[in-house]
Amino acid sequence: MIPGPFLLYIGDKRNPLDIKTSRGLATFRRADCIGELREADNTLTLGLPSMTAEEAVAAGARSLVLGIATSGGRLEEAMIPHVLAALDAGLDIVSGLHQHLSTEPRIRERAEALGRRLIDVRAAPEGLKVGTGAARPGRRILTVGTDCAVGKMYTSIHLADALNARGVPARFRATGQTGVLIAGDGVVIDSVIADFIAGAAEALSPAREDGVWDVIEGQGSLFNPSFAGVSLGLLHGAQPQALVMCHDPSRPHMRGLPHMQVPGIAACIEENLRSARLTSPDAEFIGVSINGSLFDAAAAQDLRARITAETGLPCVDPLVTGMDAVIDRLIARFPA
Amino acid sequence: MIPGPFLLYIGDKRNPLDIKTSRGLATFRRADCIGELREADNTLTLGLPSMTAEEAVAAGARSLVLGIATSGGRLEEAMIPHVLAALDAGLDIVSGLHQHLSTEPRIRERAEALGRRLIDVRAAPEGLKVGTGAARPGRRILTVGTDCAVGKMYTSIHLADALNARGVPARFRATGQTGVLIAGDGVVIDSVIADFIAGAAEALSPAREDGVWDVIEGQGSLFNPSFAGVSLGLLHGAQPQALVMCHDPSRPHMRGLPHMQVPGIAACIEENLRSARLTSPDAEFIGVSINGSLFDAAAAQDLRARITAETGLPCVDPLVTGMDAVIDRLIARFPA
Numbered sequence: 230m231i232p233g234p235f236l237l238y239i240g241d242k243r244n245p246l247d248i249k250t251s252r253g254l255a256t257f258r259r260a261d262c263i264g265e266l267r268e269a270d271n272t273l274t275l276g277l278p279s280m281t282a283e284e285a286v287a288a289g290a291r292s293l294v295l296g297i298a299t300s301g302g303r304l305e306e307a308m309i310p311h312v313l314a315a316l317d318a319g320l321d322i323v324s325g326l327h328q329h330l331s332t333e334p335r336i337r338e339r340a341e342a343l344g345r346r347l348i349d350v351r352a353a354p355e356g357l358k359v360g361t362g363a364a365r366p367g368r369r370i371l372t373v374g375t376d377c378a379v380g381k382m383y384t385s386i387h388l389a390d391a392l393n394a395r396g397v398p399a400r401f402r403a404t405g406q407t408g409v410l411i412a413g414d415g416v417v418i419d420s421v422i423a424d425f426i427a428g429a430a431e432a433l434s435p436a437r438e439d440g441v442w443d444v445i446e447g448q449g450s451l452f453n454p455s456f457a458g459v460s461l462g463l464l465h466g467a468q469p470q471a472l473v474m475c476h477d478p479s480r481p482h483m484r485g486l487p488h489m490q491v492p493g494i495a496a497c498i499e500e501n502l503r504s505a506r507l508t509s510p511d512a513e514f515i516g517v518s519i520n521g522s523l524f525d526a527a528a529a530q531d532l533r534a535r536i537t538a539e540t541g542l543p544c545v546d547p548l549v550t551g552m553d554a555v556i557d558r559l560i561a562r563f564p565a
Numbered sequence: 566m567i568p569g570p571f572l573l574y575i576g577d578k579r580n581p582l583d584i585k586t587s588r589g590l591a592t593f594r595r596a597d598c599i600g601e602l603r604e605a606d607n608t609l610t611l612g613l614p615s616m617t618a619e620e621a622v623a624a625g626a627r628s629l630v631l632g633i634a635t636s637g638g639r640l641e642e643a644m645i646p647h648v649l650a651a652l653d654a655g656l657d658i659v660s661g662l663h664q665h666l667s668t669e670p671r672i673r674e675r676a677e678a679l680g681r682r683l684i685d686v687r688a689a690p691e692g693l694k695v696g697t698g699a700a701r702p703g704r705r706i707l708t709v710g711t712d713c714a715v716g717k718m719y720t721s722i723h724l725a726d727a728l729n730a731r732g733v734p735a736r737f738r739a740t741g742q743t744g745v746l747i748a749g750d751g752v753v754i755d756s757v758i759a760d761f762i763a764g765a766a767e768a769l770s771p772a773r774e775d776g777v778w779d780v781i782e783g784q785g786s787l788f789n790p791s792f793a794g795v796s797l798g799l800l801h802g803a804q805p806q807a808l809v810m811c812h813d814p815s816r817p818h819m820r821g822l823p824h825m826q827v828p829g830i831a832a833c834i835e836e837n838l839r840s841a842r843l844t845s846p847d848a849e850f851i852g853v854s855i856n857g858s859l860f861d862a863a864a865a866q867d868l869r870a871r872i873t874a875e876t877g878l879p880c881v882d883p884l885v886t887g888m889d890a891v892i893d894r895l896i897a898r899f900p901a
Binding site: 301302327353358359360361362363364418419420421422423424426427428451452454455456457458459460461462463465466486488489500503504507508 | 695
């Protein structure tokens with residue numbers, strides 16, 4: 230449904246967190262990524278060849294992915310010439326922004342004139358229902374976090390892959406624009422009409438009795454005042470038996486909110502359990518997942534040990550330790 | 566912006582909670598309500614003359630208000646002939662449903678052919694921003710509840726009116742389709758894109774230093790698994806200093822959810838305080854508001870006394886006791 234191979238947009242973004250959708254595709258769908266499109270003076274890179282739209286088309290690309298975050302999810306003026314040039318060169322445009330591509334007249338008119346597709350991953354899906362909270366069969370894991378952008382998607386994908394590698398059947402269920410682009414399906418939960426948050430989560434992980442774990446990507450944080458409503462509705466709708474807490478130990482304050490402290494892991498676990506129990510009375514945590522990439526190996530190991538001592542839970546760093554400690558706990562607590 | 570006088574639609578709805586938008590207009594904007602449109606065999610009434618669209622036009626009506634709740638907020642087939650007849654008779658159509666009027670081809674085509682307006686109160690507003698949780702000046706009261714449809718709008722309107730009558734300046738800030746129709750402005754918070762719930766609440770009650778209380782209508786309940794995400798985002802965005810808990814003591818279970826218990830008032834107060842403190846560290850409750858209309862006077866009085874004993878808060882029933890006990894507490898806790 231989303232035409233690859235891709236040219237990934239970075240543009241003038243300087244903060245690695247602002248290109249996380251492009252980076253997610255470059256990481257998890259590397260074979261489908263032809264190159265990256267960035268301003269000449271931008272040192273941020275995905276490790277892909279820097280290309281113009283014309284060069285990408287010559288190399289086989291079929292779409293330009295605007296895999297960046299902007300203020301309020303709006304199209305920025307600096308992006309427009311690049312989008313128009315990509316349309317001219319023959320690419321479809323894929324966007325994870327809130328503002329739909331067709332709302333910009335220059336883009337809409339050029340795409341119509343050239344017969345190109347404009348694909349908004351964040352377009353609210355039709356036909357959603359209000360959630361009910363009624364108990365449903367199935368095995369569900371939800372990743373939650375102390376903040377947004379702390380590794381919930383990475384943890385979910387690595388956990389689903391590692392479960393399958395261990396012979397425990399699992400599938401990744403995407404709830405963000407990056408995850409949906411990687412998986413090719415899912416629902417961008419922060420883009421649904423507010424009344425349907427929990428209902429969308431229920432529809433994303435419907436009743437199943439085949440023993441397969443749905444590993445559901447979490448969003449935001451109950452402690453992030455911008456997005457906690459989304460996090461709570463997703464938590465209630467996902468109805469998880471098992472939870473994994475994700476945390477970025479290098480975060481000085483809540484993302485983009487210097488006035489808001491990052492909560493302690495134990496407090497965040499307690500709050501998520503209290504909230505989860507409304508629809509999943511026996512919900513429990515099976516581990517903590519951190520991103521220790523800004524720490525040296527010894528400091529990261531010490532940090533993981535301290536988190537385990539504080540919470541009584543295995544603490545992993547997916548890219549360093551793998552997921553086995555969390556999977557061992559899951560298997561012990563939830564036998565096949 | 567919403568053309569009155571109104572003909573209020575009841576149709577075939579049998580549950581009083583399903584006509585609460587029509588009832589709200591009949592209660593708080595009585596002078597603008599010409600009549601009600603209902604199936605001949607329906608005994609539910611707003612106490613207005615039963616009229617056809619033609620009769621309502623002859624009596625001066627300018628719009629038909631679809632002030633009912635339907636499953637999932639969708640247009641029901643039984644409504645369509647009435648809407649078409651109203652368009653034919655000369656009325657504009659106002660809807661509080663999620664499904665927009667123009668998505669039904671028969672309605673869209675008839676309205677276009679006749680030049681009538683289709684007004685969706687629940688259309689998501691443009692230009693919203695993500696909330697920040699940053700402290701802002703102003704005096705804000707939020708009504709919250711043990712469930713949805715327990716009297717938060719009634720309590721908010723009565724409280725704002727009673728405050729003004731006592732010389733304490735206040736304004737009602739609407740967050741639901743009924744409130745927006747009554748007030749003529751506001752934002753239907755369950756209809757915004759999920760990412761913007763808190764931001765919409767911040768925009769609805771912006772910084773002000775004139776001493777006027779914004780009395781913000783709450784939505785849903787932190788304990789209602791269908792809508793808790795909306796309730797939490799609204800709570801964080803409203804950043805209230807003062808909270809009023811609303812409760813319907815006759816509710817046997819959460820509305821429409823036989824599997825979900827109504828929480829205790831004390832537990833619901835505790836959960837709202839814990840959540841509110843993320844953005845409003847000194848938030849406190851100033852009272853409880855119940856709808857005791859299904860109890861006899863002595864039983865209702867006893868119930869209010871028991872709630873006060875349990876919570877330490879004044880307990881009012883707006884239509885019986887008035888709001889003075891809550892206002893006394895507000896003035897004592899928050900001097901001018």
